[in-house]
Amino acid sequence: MNDSKRRKKKAEWTRNMLLLLAAAAVIAIFFNLDLMRKGESVFSNTAAKKLKFSGGLGRRDYSGREIERMLGYIRARNELFQEVRVQTSPQDQYKAVTSDSDVIFELYVVMTDGFTISTPARRVPRRDLVTVLLNKLDKDLRAYQKLKEEGRNPSSMINIM
Numbered sequence: 001m002n003d004s005k006r007r008k009k010k011a012e013w014t015r016n017m018l019l020l021l022a023a024a025a026v027i028a029i030f031f032n033l034d035l036m037r038k039g040e041s042v043f044s045n046t047a048a049k050k051l052k053f054s055g056g057l058g059r060r061d062y063s064g065r066e067i068e069r070m071l072g073y074i075r076a077r078n079e080l081f082q083e084v085r086v087q088t089s090p091q092d093q094y095k096a097v098t099s100d101s102d103v104i105f106e107l108y109v110v111m112t113d114g115f116t117i118s119t120p121a122r123r124v125p126r127r128d129l130v131t132v133l134l135n136k137l138d139k140d141l142r143a144y145q146k147l148k149e150e151g152r153n154p155s156s157m158i159n160i161m
Helices: 002-033 046-050 064-076 128-150
Strands: 052-056 079-090 102-112 116-118 122-125 156-158
Touching: 046 064, 046 079, 046 122, 052 064, 052 102, 064 128, 079 128, 079 156, 102 128, 122 128, 128 156
Parallel strands: 052 079, 116 156
Antiparallel strands: 079 102, 102 116, 102 122
């Protein structure tokens, strides 16, 4: 009888230890998922927090694919951007926005070192908005990096080209 109780206790203790090790492994994997995304946390989505929308077209007016394209660009340069704000509004406020509708966008970027980039309003068809926006952002970023390479340290830039 005593032998049976000891075996049951040992089996229970072994089972509990295996469950404890499995739980520790799951917790370790859970907290190490941050290492899988180039410094961006799976849970905090820092690039998504940096991308902001204002104006007549908000985040809900962009497709998931369009937002993912913008986030992909920001993610690749995550350490440079503090905030990227896209202010977009339809040219005709009273007309429904379609892919052929003209929209007006402005881009406001704050870099991690406090440098700000703003663009004047530009008109573009809605279907081309994300492509033109990313091209403009890339052009402005290259101009910023060129200024940094030259050793200049201005606080802001309005790129009109």
